[in-house]
Amino acid sequence: MSTASAAASTSGGKKQRNHFHRRLGSLTFTQACQLLGDEGAKLLRTGAQELAVDFEDVFLGGDLLRVRVPDASVDGGLAIATITLQSGRHRQLQTNCDQCEMPCLHLGAALDYLLQAKSDLGLAQPPDESVPLEHLTASELNQRALAERAKRAVEERMKVRSTNTDRPWTDYIVSSERSGRTYRVAVRSFEPGDCYCSCPDYRTNRLGTCKHILHVKSKVQKRFSSAKLRAPYRRKKVSVGLDYGANPGIRFHLPYRCDETVQEIVALDDQQVITDGRDALTRIEALENAGHDVTIYPDAEAFIQRQLIQARVQQQCLAIRNDVEKHPLRTELLDATLLPYQLDGIAFAAGAGRAILADDMGLGKTIQGIGVAELLARLAEIKRVLIVSPASLKSQWQSEINRFSERSSQIVLGTGAERADQYRSDAFFTICNYEQVLRDLTAIENVPWDLIILDEGQRIKNWESKTSNVIRQLESPFRLVLSGTPLENRLGDLFTITRFVDEDRLGPAYEFFHKHHVVDERGKTLGYHRLDQLRESLQPILLRRTRAEVAKQLPExxxxxxxxxxxxxxxxxxxxxxxxxxxxxxxxxxxxxxxxxxxxxxxxxxxxxxxxxxxxxxxxxxxxxxxxxxxxxxxxxxxxxxxxxxxxxxxxxxxxxxxxxxxxxxxxxxxxxxxxxxxxxxxxxxxxxxxxxxxxxxxxxxxxxxxxxxxxxxxxxxxxxxxxxxxxxxxxxxxxxxxxxxxxxxxxxxxxxxxxxxxxxxxxxxxLADASIDMQSDVESVSMQSGxxxxxxxxxxxxDPLPAAAVDQSQQRRVESQAETLQAKREKVSAATGQLISAALSLAGELIPSTGDKAPDDQQVAALTERLSQCVDKDPAGRPQLTITLPNEDALRGLATTLAKLLES
Known part of the structure; x- marks a missing residue:
């Protein structure tokens, strides 16, 4: 056994406790470059090319890595490179070369060997989590992504149910207690790529595994004997599924006893994929015509179906885009005359199938969204469109639909049960807001939507937000995002929005950020690069026009x-x-x-x-x-x-x-x-x-x-x-x-x-204004009315019609009580005043001298009484009421003064 192997074996049981070994195991390419100074990358590359290091030349001890580097240009033909921990700083490495005082090719060769041979040395483990992912190599990035999922597989609680408890290689139903979501996990072996999970992460991470698969594998290993685990999975017939690896596409899984006819028709090995849906369908049809039963998994069927429809739609949309100025659909598609750039945007989005329309505000993204739905209804026979918009824009959407289209529409309102019924209805357009999607996800998922339109799509820009996660779970063959600002603050905004439209377009998140972010040693974003590659990737699915670009087409x-x-x-x-x-x-x-x-x-x-x-x-x-x-x-x-x-x-x-x-x-x-x-x-x-x-x-x-x-x-x-x-x-x-x-x-x-x-x-x-100054008006007369x-x-x-306002009962009772109090006061004052006037007039009659104390003429009194009775009403008790109208407030005061004088007399 070599010195290195012996060291690895003796330290194998301690490497989890040995700080030095853990530090070597997590060392990244970027960190190795930093150890070598400004020329670190060049020293690593040149040292590996010019100086060969053999396994026998490496010694790994408890706190020392020593590498003998053959070099004919130095004394003795050999340089000794060593790596140790700095005293008192268990994470900081120290390098040394016995032939050189500065970082050199010998250290470069030693560090390059360490990076490449971690597994042989028993050191392999994920890169240090404190290192920004942008500073990792592709291999290190992959290791970290796998390690993160392995960690979650251990830490998160999941419920697992097997569809066949007698064998390990079967389907499992996995429910995550954290998210409440349930997925199907198919385990066929412990080899990478031989398992499947229906979760979104498996579809997009390109790792061939996920936390659910890793969790199930750990349970399978504990449950079944080694003999059962050694027995391979035996596929009995041809099956077709989607491969979610580095190059997603259709994958044919052949039975373990495969006759020559099947092999000849498929003409692929078990690891090859087909990206052309038409090609895959041709092979499936040939197999079935030859009498072979083929299992087509739902994801593969949806992939092929979407490609077939999209190819036909794309061809027709390309013809529209080649003649937008004169194309009859400018006036026939909607109840409006579309501007050339608007018809071009509609044809682009429909042709792409899943697209982002990022025109400047005011260029008519709403009418283009309605136009995309109408065009797809004609070309692809879609029947259900879900529009998700901010709550404040739902009425706007329905108004525009009613104005430009003859399709039925509804705004989702009411209780949970009422909303669920509305989602299931036959309306062509269903309009809801983002908050409702969070509440109604189950009801929405149960409906086979043909097209989903996200208005103000930047609402899902935050990758970690609940709204973003829920929206990205929605399924439909056609998708459209409308947003004048798909990138508001960070490049991640654009990535998240694109992920809803096309999961595979920009790759996994960790690869995207690694590719385009420039960060410092702490992970702080300093800038972005390779944006030309980003634009090239987005060109088939993203269309943006500014007002300046289409100014000549805009109306005044x-x-x-x-x-x-x-x-x-x-x-x-x-x-x-x-x-x-x-x-x-x-x-x-x-x-x-x-x-x-x-x-x-x-x-x-x-x-x-x-x-x-x-x-x-x-x-x-x-x-x-x-x-x-x-x-x-x-x-x-x-x-x-x-x-x-x-x-x-x-x-x-x-x-x-x-x-x-x-x-x-x-x-x-x-x-x-x-x-x-x-x-x-x-x-x-x-x-x-x-x-x-x-x-x-x-x-x-x-x-x-x-x-x-x-x-x-x-x-x-x-x-x-x-x-x-x-x-x-x-x-x-x-x-x-x-x-x-x-x-x-x-x-x-x-x-x-x-x-x-x-x-x-x-x-x-x-x-009136039109009739007066518009020379084209046909109005002959306008009636004038008083103000x-x-x-x-x-x-x-x-x-008209007037809304019936709800009666405020408490306020009504308060007002009625006040009115009754006021009326009672008036009646009391009226009665007292009547008595006062009666008494005053009687007193005046006594005081006014009469000739010879002669009583008033009875006929004259009767005549006056008759005239007064004509001015008198009866109250509910039958008492006479005399209402006196005075010319002004002064007259009222004068009457009161006279009565007061009479009473004093």
Missing amino acids: RTDEVIRVEATAEQKEINDSHLSIVAQIVNKSYMTEMDVLRMQKSLLMARMSCDSTFLVDQEEPEYSSKLERLTELLEGLIDDPTRKIVLFSEWRRMLDRIEMRMDQMGCDYVRLDGQIPQKKRGAIVDRFQTDPQCRVICMTNAGSTGLNLQAANTVINVDLPWNPAVLEQRIARAYRMGQKNPVHIYKLVTVGDTIEERLLNTLASKQE MEDLKRRLETIL
């Missing part, structure tokens, strides 16, 4: 309505105030006080559509519009070409918006009615000329007469009553001298709100 003006669902708190305020308005409008006659109350309620209803804070000025603030606006602004500001004019009716709403822009670090200016005229010029000039100033916030009062041609985006946070005011806002940017297309956003809070109804009436309000009649007519349109 694009109007987009962004619908936002009201919160329950906003809806409550809106409904209560609209109920007041409806009661007033239904009156046959409105007083000035009625008009004042109605105007205030309309104002409150409109404010509530923006934010509850505008109404009550209290926290917490409820505003779905503010949340959606923040998302919109973040996307727009990421585009450096955007200059934004932002309008709101209310200064307080601008205050709330500016708080959000401060948080995102956006530079802006403000112009409203309270800004002095002499300061406005400087504010406008800064917006027009300073590229860092991206937004000008305005109210209607501050916008009159301004020309803001630098702006190419107008955001109407809320809608004005008058369409002329809306056009005046837009005209700040969309006017003569504007050289760029202008994008106009109108944010509307929906959910049967006043703002939603107002949107539907704005178009009709434009009738009050016109107001009532418009309100009736907006308020």
